[in-house]
Amino acid sequence: MQQNKQPGYGPVVFRDRSAGYAFLTRSTASSEETIEWDDGETYPVVDVEISSESHPFYTGKARVVDAEGQVAKFEKRYGEQDKG
Template sequence: MQQDKHPDYHPVVFRDRAAGYAFLTRSTATSGETIEWDDGETYPVVDVEISAESHPFYTGKARAVDTEGRVARFERRYGGDQR
């Protein structure tokens, strides 16, 4: 890599407050806050609103849109087939 061209890539802890979950990875993200990790080292911590631990799609709590019910309600309301 060329010097002074790429951002600093370092270990960072991402913490999902909604799920109470944190994970250590490498990133270019920075933060003024730090956290002591399980290995005894101190790393910058970045709080995120949502992660795979709390996202409805990944947790299986996603709501399916009831399109069939909406179509039936529309047909009842406006008389179905009126060509």
Template sequence: MKSDTHPDYHQVVFRDQAAGYAFLTRSTASSDTTIEWDDGQTYPVIDVEISSESHPFYTGKARVVDSEGQIAKFRRRYESPTPDDVLHTGPDAEPTPEDVVLASGRDLTEANLAWAREQIAAEGRSALDRRLP
């Protein structure tokens, strides 16, 4: 090996401030602060904020933020509701004029509500069973 081409690779103690845990390993990192280790020798110490002892993933305390899938989230946000999603009446009840208008894809205006009342009077529940013009 050529001399002066590789960094100094030596033993260093990494100390996790959050968990109060320290471990001895080899590294090229250096520090002016030292610590006496269990074997009686003195090593440079590098303080870190998080390690495998305090990281939520490794400790099992990780939280799942995304409770629904990305596809479901996309559909909920961008798909228009189906007539079944916006109906006010149950499957066996008499439809309301609002339900017939929404099922037909029309706007909730007074003229469309009057039209829906006529459809309900003429056809009853079947006014909802098909897509109206």
């Protein structure tokens, strides 16, 4: 069995800059950049583009598609065609 094939697993801070939100968890992700956390310790920080704080589904700002309106528009455009 080969040794040292598993990636390191340790505490990492994931930061969503667009929402101003960060959380500390354990991960195999790593980074050269570090941040000082609330507990006074320094941890590697990984910037993410989207998190639960900025995702439209979780924030309740998801766009609702008006399916009924789309069907009506389709029927108006193409109408009932006679199949005779």
